[in-house]
Amino acid sequence: MxxxxxxxxxxxxxxxxxxxxxxxxxxxxxxxxxxxxxxxxxxxxxxxxxxxxxxxxxxxxxxxxxxxxxxxxxxxxxxxxxxxxISCAPAGKKVVVISDKNMGVGDEALGKVLMKGFIFALTQLDKVPDTIIFYNSGAFISIEGSESIEDLKKLEEAGTEILTCGTCLNHYGIAEKLAVGSVTNMYVIAETMMNAGSIVKP
Amino acid sequence: MALSKKTEKCVFTFESTADAMNMEKHCKECAIAGRIIPVPTSITAGCGLAWCADIIEKENILKFIEEKAIKYEGVYSVFLR
The missing domain is CATH 3.30.110.40 (TusA-like domain)
Structure with a gap:
């Protein structure tokens, strides 16, 4: 039947x-x-x-x-x-959002090491994120002198789009120092986050 | 586009996060090659920090560790990107 x-x-x-x-x-x-x-x-x-x-x-x-x-x-x-x-996961983009130069709350020196470690770990994944967005003090991670620049460049080469909030770069007076990816604005940030399949925030 | 190929690295492990961060401090001061990374899962499933450098730096780093009397746990060779 x-x-x-x-x-x-x-x-x-x-x-x-x-x-x-x-x-x-x-x-x-x-x-x-x-x-x-x-x-x-x-x-x-x-x-x-x-x-x-x-x-x-x-x-x-x-x-x-x-x-x-x-x-x-x-x-x-x-x-x-x-x-x-059963996976109901949407097939949308994976977006990593980094809103602070430290990962987690607590000892700052540890927070910095953890954030560095997190970005390194992203480079070891088989599938890299579609986009990484940096804002507020997260903007310090994508500028000259940051110890994550090499990792971010690797990710960019592998296809990750790297965006840093322009308002934030200006606010901290580091706009000239952006070392990887491009500057973005709140409309793109809002749109990227709204359209994401998943958002990862370390 | 794909990520670059994995290459052989030497990875130094430590008993504590503080020891690993101490290693980083010394290495930065003396421009010793390498970087701090989370301990690769192939070494241990636990968490922790490690010092990672190109495999050719291994002897240099071991010498440096001895000179500075830095506490470390072990050294491994691991393929990483």
Whole structure:
């Protein structure tokens, strides 16, 4: 038998929940699910893998994907929990926001070392951030004499956009010293943060 | 665009953050190569700070550490970017 699930317009993780229900309702057969985004397709595929069920998908039209999951015989009634692998994460940009020259509150000397360490650690990642924004005393990190300049240049070479708040550079009288990336304004900062998939603030 | 390739570095570890920061202070004063980094997870899963420099600097740094009687824990070679 074929059971159909229309998950168009449902937000994550609802498509997975509805599909799981449908699979539980049938003894064996196929569940056909319509979803409107690729993340839902990936999550359904992951779930089917975990349940050891065959699955396939086709793109029917723009923003309409049909996922077929085949429930065979001998599938255990209570399968392993599937929600661990479900990722509803938006695919948006990763933006790192640095608002202080120190990382965390406490001993200043330690805070400086930690911030240096954090920026170094970013260079060791397999996927670098899309954007790093510096504002207020964070602006001291992207200027001449900062010990993070080399790391920031590495990140920039690897594709990270590096932005420093112009108002902040002017306020501290260090506008001439910007050593990496470019100057930005509050509109770009607000827009970048609003459009970010995730914001990381050390 | 991708990040640059990893190259071999020598990494010095310390018993405390204070020791690591002391190392940084001495090295800066004497223009010794290297920088402070968080201890790479390949050395230990714990946290802490380490001194990292190009592998060719290893002997120099060891000599310097001895001269200045700087407390350190161990030295490792690690591939980092």
């Amino acid at each position: 074929i059971k159909k699930v229309n998950a168009l317009g449902l937000t994550c993780p609802l498509p997975v929940i509805e599909t799981k229900k449908a699979l539980e309702e049938i003894e064996k057969g196929t569940v056909e699910v319509l979803v409107d985004n690729e993340i839902a397709v990936q999550n359904l595929s992951k779930m089917a893998d975990q349940l050891k069920m065959d699955h396939s998908f086709t793109k029917e039209e723009e923003n309409v994907y049909k996922v077929e999951i085949i429930k065979g015989e001998g599938i255990e009634k209570e399968p392993a929990p599937v929600f661990e692998a």
